[in-house]
Amino acid sequence: MTCIFCEIARGEKPAKIFYKDDATIVFADINPKAPIHLLVCPREHHERIYKLPADLVLRLTKTIGIIAEKLQLEDNFRLQLNNGARAGQIIDHLHFHFISRGSDEHLEYLTEEQL
């Protein structure tokens, strides 16, 4: 099964990557619904939040904190997680939508050299 977000996580498909570490990756949604619309994903393929290993749940929340601080939007973002096709989940690779109508002045994507 091919998964576009696994391919992005492996660097096989292009994306505007804002942050990544050994467990998580954050990149721009191709169809943004707000000035800042990022997708926060585990690098491993998982479909459901309630089936995630507990350490990965922690890593995702930690990443959300890191990116909120980088963007200086700690008090100005929303998270959305669509769980299941009937709730609007199109991509089966678990992801949080990180959405803010705040300033994008600190939104700088990683360069080729930083990846």
Ligand code: AMP
């Ligand atoms: P969901 O409906 O929660 O599964 O959200 C999937 C999101 O992924 C949508 O907001 C799409 O715009 C976004 N998306 C789909 N393909 C890509 C891609 N190749 N790169 C970045 N975002 C994508």
Ligand code: ZN
């Ligand atoms: Zn995947």
